[in-house]
Every structure is written in C-alpha cells, then in structure tokens.
Amino acid sequence: MDGTRGGGRGMIPPFSAALRDDEIAVMLAATAEIARSGRFVLGPHTEAFEAAVAAMAGTRHAAATSSGSTALEVVFRAIGVSGRTVLVPANTNYATAASALAAGARVRLYDAGLYPDLDDLRANLSADVAAVVVVHIGGYLSPDLPQIVSLCDDAGVALIEDAAHAHGSTLENRGAAGSFGIAAAFSFFATKVVTAGEGGAITTDDNAIDAAARIYRNQGKDDTGLHVVTGGSWRITELGAALARTRLTHLADDLIRRRNIIDRYTEYLTALTFPTLHGQVSGHKAIAILDTGADRERLRRTVSERGIILARGVYEQPLHRQPVFADLAAGRAFPVADGFADTHICLPLWPGMDDDTVDRIIGAVTNY
Numbered sequence: 176m177d178g179t180r181g182g183g184r185g186m187i188p189p190f191s192a193a194l195r196d197d198e199i200a201v202m203l204a205a206t207a208e209i210a211r212s213g214r215f216v217l218g219p220h221t222e223a224f225e226a227a228v229a230a231m232a233g234t235r236h237a238a239a240t241s242s243g244s245t246a247l248e249v250v251f252r253a254i255g256v257s258g259r260t261v262l263v264p265a266n267t268n269y270a271t272a273a274s275a276l277a278a279g280a281r282v283r284l285y286d287a288g289l290y291p292d293l294d295d296l297r298a299n300l301s302a303d304v305a306a307v308v309v310v311h312i313g314g315y316l317s318p319d320l321p322q323i324v325s326l327c328d329d330a331g332v333a334l335i336e337d338a339a340h341a342h343g344s345t346l347e348n349r350g351a352a353g354s355f356g357i358a359a360a361f362s363f364f365a366t367k368v369v370t371a372g373e374g375g376a377i378t379t380d381d382n383a384i385d386a387a388a389r390i391y392r393n394q395g396k397d398d399t400g401l402h403v404v405t406g407g408s409w410r411i412t413e414l415g416a417a418l419a420r421t422r423l424t425h426l427a428d429d430l431i432r433r434r435n436i437i438d439r440y441t442e443y444l445t446a447l448t449f450p451t452l453h454g455q456v457s458g459h460k461a462i463a464i465l466d467t468g469a470d471r472e473r474l475r476r477t478v479s480e481r482g483i484i485l486a487r488g489v490y491e492q493p494l495h496r497q498p499v500f501a502d503l504a505a506g507r508a509f510p511v512a513d514g515f516a517d518t519h520i521c522l523p524l525w526p527g528m529d530d531d532t533v534d535r536i537i538g539a540v541t542n543y
C-alpha cells in the first residue's frame with residue numbers, strides 16, 4: 176500500500192500519507208528496538224512524542240491517547256461534563272459530539288461553517304453549559320478565537336479545542352492551536368497532517384487535567400494501580416508514537432510546502448474563493464468555496480475525467496443532517512453550516528506534491 180487513497184493508475188489522489196525513505200529507515204530501526212525491548216505501550220517513544228506535541232502546541236503538557244476521539248472523551252471526563260451541556264459546532268466530525276455524549280454530556284449544536292458563528296454561539300451560552308468546543312476545520316483558526324476565549328472566560332465555561340486538523344496551525348501573534356482552550360484534542364489518525372496510524376493527544380497547561388488524562392487513558396488507574404475513575408484502554412502504542420514523532424520532526428518544513436501549494440491554488444484559481452489566512456495553516460485541507468450556483472458534482476466529474484480525484488469536503492453532511500444526531504437538531508436551522516457544507520471543495524494537498532502536479536490540478540479545475 177502506498178498510503179494514497181482511491182483512484183486508478185495515474186490519477187492524482189486527494190492526499191498521500193506515504194512515508195519518505197528516511198522515515199522508513201527510522202521506523203524500521205524503531206520497530207526493531209521496540210520489539211527487542213518488549214515495551215509496546217507507555218514507554219520512551221510515548222514520552223518523546225508527548226514532549227514533541229507539547230512543543231508544537233506551546234503547552235506545558237501533552238498526554239498521548241489511542242485516537243482523537245479518546246483524547247476528546249478524556250478531556251470531557253477530566254473536566255466533568257456528565258449531566259451538563261456541551262456546545263458543539265454543527266460543522267464537525269461525528270467524534271466531536273459522540274465523545275461528549277460518551278462522557279455523559281448533553282450535546283447542543285451551534286451554527287458554524289469554516290468558523291463558529293459568534294452570534295449563534297453567544298445565543299446558546301446558557302447557564303447549563305459546562306463547555307464550548309471549537310473545531311479548527313481543515314487547520315484554519317478562526318480570527319474570532321480571542322473573542323471566543325473571552326466569551327467563555329466571562330461565562331465561566333471551559334473552552335475545548337478540537338484540534339484534530341490543526342497540527343502547527345497558528346493565529347497571528349496569538350499562539351498555536353492547542354493553546355487557546357483549557358485543553359485541546361489532536362488526532363493522529365491515518366489521514367492527518369501528522370499520523371501515528373491511530374493516535375491522539377491532549378494538550379493543556381493545566382496540571383490537574385494532564386494528571387487526570389494520564390489516569391483516564393490507562394483504564395482509570397492511578398499510580399498505586401487502583402482503578403479510581405471510569406477510564407479506558409486508550410493508550411497510544413509505542414510504534415504509533417515513534418511514527419508520529421518521526422513525522423513531527425519535519426512538520427515545520429511540511430507546513431511551508433503545504434502553505435506554498437495553497438498560495439499557488441489561491442493565485443491561479445481565481446474563480447474560487449479561498450479563506451483569508453490569519454496565520455499559519457496546518458494544510459490538512461486546501462479549502463475553497465465555489466460560486467453560488469456552481470455544480471460541485473459536475474466539477475468532480477470533470478476533473479476526474481482529467482485525472483484528478485476531489486475528495487469529499489469537510490464536511491458535506493454536518494452533524495444536524497446525520498441520522499444518529501437527529502434529536503440534537505430537532506426544529507433548529509443551521510444556515511451557516513449548510514451554506515459551507517454545500518459550497519466548499521477540498522483540493523488535493525500533501526507536502527510531497529511536486530509543482531507539475533499542482534499545475535496539473537490548476538489546469539484541470541480551471542474552466543471545468
């Protein structure tokens with residue numbers, strides 16, 4: 176398997192997670208070393224990975240977990256949302272809401288497209304709200320984040336970042352994804368900017384949340400080996416931690432390349448609207464908005480005939496349109512989420528793309 180997804184021979188895929196030769200060499204050495212040591216979890220690779228994630232987010236702590244979903248659930252459990260309301264944006268992944276529900280919260284959706292709709296967020300901040308989740312869709316940080324931080328501070332409500340897409344994203348002069356809320360959850364799933372295959376991490380400056388996270392992820396066991404809370408087997412593997420750490424060592428270079436590609440798309444694809452950038456983007460997705468009335472399926476078909484696979488967007492079906500969450504949305508409208516879901520596309524993007532590939536995509540999308 177070469178780490179690319181979908182498509183036939185010669186097709187340009189939406190992304191590639193294939194390892195570089197130098198990474199393969201590091202991984203083979205790490206695999207042999209881990210196999211010889213017999214230590215497959217909670218060892219030196221996990222610790223080194225956690226230190227690298229904390230450095231990336233600029234936080235005091237990072238605790239690794241088995242996935243972004245379990246990172247979120249651990250945060251919700253650690254801050255204690257059971258029986259209380261968590262505000263979740265309508266435009267996000269299933270896991271953002273499912274993890275809050277699993278931790279015993281009531282979930283209420285607020286409207287959000289690429290960014291949270293501030294008015295709707297404000298309108299939903301009632302007394303029963305324990306936490307607000309902000310999701311950095313595609314790795315783009317909302318320019319309103321400082322305002323959202325103040326809003327939550329004033330209301331005495333915990334702000335949690337779902338930073339699953341936002342490795343290395345920053346907001347100009349304000350800091351990095353993972354450092355805005357009381358805690359943040361990153362995903363290191365196979366499709367993410369930095370992958371462990373499966374993995375997650377919780378970043379926080381809060382000593383108590385970090386300590387609790389380490390207990391929750393290890394079946395709720397404290398240092399004495401007693402089960403003191405209802406946790407789970409939510410540890411990352413040493414192999415996964417070694418893989419993700421290898422990729423983190425060149426994240427800074429990858430971000431520059433991803434940004435160059437987004438800039439090139441923005442310069443040449445003038446019929447599309449690209450989000451204004453307010454700092455570094457992780458480049459998890461290259462998001463563009465189509466003109467009103469443009470036919471997204473026709474665009475997909477045409478560029479596919481020209482050898483390019485356009486992946487589904489992030490997300491074309493927001494949570495209020497998902498059958499499992501029908502009761503969360505009952506009777507409410509989410510026009511911002513619907514507008515974004517129905518009009519955006521994600522152009523192919525991975526750091527190993529060469530300029531010829533980028534130009535081929537630009538040529539195919541132009542005049543579709």
Ligand SMILES: Cc1ncc(COP(=O)(O)O)c(C=O)c1O
Nearest residue numbers: 242243244268270339362363364
């Ligand atoms: C916004 C968002 N949050 C959470 C998750 C869950 O992460 P994981 O797949 O690592 O459990 C994802 C996964 O794709 C995601 O996109």
